[in-house]
Amino acid sequence: MERSKKNNGSNSCEFANNLTATNASATAATTTVSNNTAGTTTSPWSNNKESPPNEDDSNEDDTDNATPAKVTDPLAPKLTNNERVLVVSVTERRRETWGQKAEFLLAVIGFAVDLGNVWRFPYICYQNGGGAFLIPYCIMLVFGGLPLFYMELALGQFHRCGCLSIWRRICPALKGVGYAICLIDIYMGMYYNTIIGWAVYYLFASFTSKLPWTSCDNPWNTAACMPVTNANFNANQTTPAKEFFERKVLEQYKSDGLDLMGPVKPTLALCVFGVFVLVYFSLWKGVRSAGKVVWVTALAPYVVLIILLIRGVSLPGADEGIKYYLTPEWHKLKNSRVWIDAASQIFFSLGPGFGTLLALSSYNKFRNNCYRDALITSSINCLTSFLAGFVIFSVLGYMAHVQKTTIDRVGLEGPGLVFIVYPEAIATMSGSVFWSIIFFLMLITLGLDSTFGGLEAMITALCDEYPRSIGRRRELFVLLLLAGIFLCALPTMTYGGVFLVNFLNVYGPGLAILFVVFVEAAGVFWFYGVDRFSSDVEMMLGKRPGLFWRICWTYISPVFLLAIFIFSFLGYEEMLGTEYKYPQWSIKVGWAVTCSSVMCIPMYMIYKFFFASKGNCRERYDASFKPNTNPGTAIPGQQGTNV
Known part of the structure; x- marks a missing residue:
């Protein structure tokens, strides 16, 4: 599991209010969101429906703890209590898009x-x-x-x-x-x-x-x-x-x-x-x-x-x-x-x-x-x-x-x-x-x-x-x-x-x-x-x-x-x-x-059901054949490391 990146030797960093507004010169975006974070900073993940991908998202992710915040932007990342969130270097690992x-x-x-x-x-x-x-x-x-x-x-x-x-x-x-x-x-x-x-x-x-x-x-x-x-x-x-x-x-x-x-x-x-x-x-x-x-x-x-x-x-x-x-x-x-x-x-x-x-x-x-x-x-x-x-x-x-x-x-x-x-x-x-x-x-x-x-x-x-x-x-x-x-x-x-x-x-x-x-x-x-x-x-x-x-x-x-x-x-x-x-x-x-x-x-299929999944048959079936609505990334639409 990737650990959170530290900026300037600090033990924790604040998550940017809006990932798409991250300064282009930044080398990483890292965060912890406290339990009493004020209403408009970030948007929580939904447990039953994944947010749509962001156009400036990233592949490489790090992790930290996060708690819920008030929903303000339907395209913003969604976080839940006690959920480890992968934090990314937005400027370094954005997914390419077509020039035209x-x-x-x-x-x-x-x-x-x-x-x-x-x-x-x-x-x-x-x-x-x-x-x-x-x-x-x-x-x-x-x-x-x-x-x-x-x-x-x-x-x-x-x-x-x-x-x-x-x-x-x-x-x-x-x-x-x-x-x-x-x-x-x-x-x-x-x-x-x-x-x-x-x-x-x-x-x-x-x-x-x-x-x-x-x-x-x-x-x-x-x-x-x-x-x-x-x-x-x-x-x-x-x-x-x-x-x-x-x-x-x-x-x-x-x-x-x-x-x-x-x-x-x-x-x-x-x-x-x-x-x-x-x-x-x-x-x-x-x-x-x-x-x-x-x-x-x-x-x-x-x-x-x-x-x-x-x-x-x-x-x-x-x-x-x-x-x-x-x-x-x-x-x-x-x-x-x-x-x-x-x-x-x-x-x-x-x-x-x-x-x-x-x-x-x-x-x-x-x-x-x-x-x-x-x-x-x-x-x-x-x-x-x-x-x-x-x-x-x-x-x-x-x-x-x-x-x-x-x-x-x-x-x-x-x-x-x-x-x-x-x-x-x-x-x-x-x-x-x-x-x-x-x-x-x-x-x-x-x-x-x-x-x-x-x-x-x-x-x-x-x-x-x-x-x-x-x-x-x-x-x-x-x-x-x-x-x-x-x-x-x-x-x-x-x-x-x-x-x-x-x-x-x-x-x-x-x-x-x-x-x-x-x-x-x-x-x-x-x-x-x-x-x-x-x-x-x-x-x-x-x-x-x-x-x-x-x-x-x-x-x-x-x-x-x-x-x-x-x-x-x-x-x-x-x-x-x-x-x-x-x-x-x-x-x-x-x-x-x-x-x-x-x-x-x-x-x-055999590997996933019998060796890569845990629990009883029902739990193994759910882990194998039901979509993963929590892919473990703070940037929707990209893959991260599941925590």
Whole structure:
């Protein structure tokens, strides 16, 4: 337990009447409040309801005795008789806030709008009925994705802490959810940055007079290579773009899959290392540094998308591609798979459950309108996916025109779309070098924003949970964390690394995050309670959430998550793809990876109930599953040392 700090050798100090008015030159604020303190000095803690967080609060706390005083300010700290109060260095340990409101919005948009908006949504859309798919997509957004998105923004803003510390205030036994999220974020960092590294490789390869995937006369090409513009091209042959990706960038022919992946490819490792360097210098100083970077990384993709859209719709065959993209097939709406795909796409696109929305919103001011932010950012995310569909399908229509074939024989899903098909189309355009450079710059910025969010979630969580050992040494911690993730990611940079990237994508976050978010939602809506959560929102916004939101939070959103999890669990083999048959031992390892994060939840529940709580079963249950309304801090909204 922290002891009270002493100023100028005195044995006791007076608590400032108003913490927000503390002189900026003070190095600490300390106090004892006597039993006969006069009426207007401080405000007492409420034993049954926690005060809302202060915008200038702190993480590092000390203690002293306190007794009640008269209530004057509803936002001021509340103290009770015989309650030890943690006293803080207000000027030294204030929580950062975003430099501008726009920085927060751009950070959230940048996290939500990722590579999946470009390579997955267009494919899912045309596969599931074209324009008709927009109906289940919008329904799942309104009833499933948006309520969860709004929930996380509100939680982070109210409690002002990351995905670990926040559970003390919601349901202490579910703190394992926070550890599970951190582990999932590590798995994502191990493969997602490698994909960005592929884009970096392509970017540097584009700085030439002739794109290297234009022709078949390169050292890495095989006899089966033939340009798609050749009239004799058939299904038994490969394109220069495909061979460049598989035989030059990845060199996967030098491996035997996961059984023998081969050594690390130095040039690829150098590209991925460059990505980690960019990430470090964007995150090392916290939201103040990240807030400046997102002006570029979040806005640049939109500039490029608009440029590519203008170029795409001017190409021959583009109208056929767009028509193929939008033409509704209403009969497909009878297929349950279409609705599950819509729900999955919304969930993974908005990204609740990764801890990122909690972390980013925790740096907001307390009165910020998080409801409006949720509507704006989620709408922009979905509109971006829709816009990306026009960009992709205008070019696919052009490629079908060039190859004199149908669009369904041209298109690919996932990395193949952006690393093979689209570069293939670019190579046939005039000014191909320019189009290639801006396209891969767009992919890099899309990827960087998402990796910023995932890593910041983990960094914020650990800095809040361990403010003295980690929070004060953020720069060093971020360096060690990224260095560790880079070393763990080295196998993804081997000749067989592409198989591991897909493997980690499925077994790292793929299934586990669905279960984790379901438990998170259950903890907030069923243990903490929708009424209590609604009251928290009312404190911030001055208005209680309507009946629609409360119904969604109580019933619809949990069912939404459970349905996605069940269908994904049943169809996990499809998620691995069919191009490579994963060995049986790897499937077992994959389930172990999934369970490693999922098991954090029951393991911590057992620890909390049987080892970290005292008393009879009822008392242990209350300590484990009821929110801690006295977190032990004189500054509401921040974590301190419980006394």
